[in-house]
Amino acid sequence: MSVEALLDATRAGLAYERLRMDAASRNIASSNVPLRTGDAARVWQAPAAFDPQLGAALETAPASTRAVHDPNHPLADAKGMVTYPAVDMVHEMTNLMTATRSYEANVRSFNLLRSMMLRALEIGAK
Structure with a gap:
């Protein structure tokens, strides 16, 4: 595997x-x-x-809702219920933490590869 392919894989991971x-x-x-x-x-x-060559954008998916009783809210319905997206905070925080750790691991591998390339250039210049 070429060095450029390794750098590309790391960039795609990032x-x-x-x-x-x-x-x-x-x-x-x-x-x-x-x-x-x-x-x-x-x-x-x-x-x-x-596909890192094509780039990517975030996608949306349908979600369930949750209703909260708040009759004073301007968006409350006739029963006094306000509808919010049902976001599972534990799931989202877990995704956020694992993505952050994976991002950090990709940064470390990119920096390690870069330092190895610089060291190889130093050896070659001697």
Whole structure:
């Protein structure tokens, strides 16, 4: 495997883990944003098939909702219920932590490969 292929694999890993972190942080941020009447709940997710050459964007998927009784809220329905996306905070925090750890591991491998390349250049210059 060439050095460039190793660098490309590391870059792809960094890009994918960044997407996973973005999806989890958006889901956490939107967990307490009420839905307007008729709006469907959506959650963000990283694409299942990731191609670093094509790039990727976050995808949305349908989600369930949760209702909270708050008759004073401007978006409350006739029964006083406000609808929010049902975001599983434990799942999203776990995704966020594992994506962060994976991102850090990719950074470490990229830095290690870079230092090995620099060391090889130093040896070759002697």
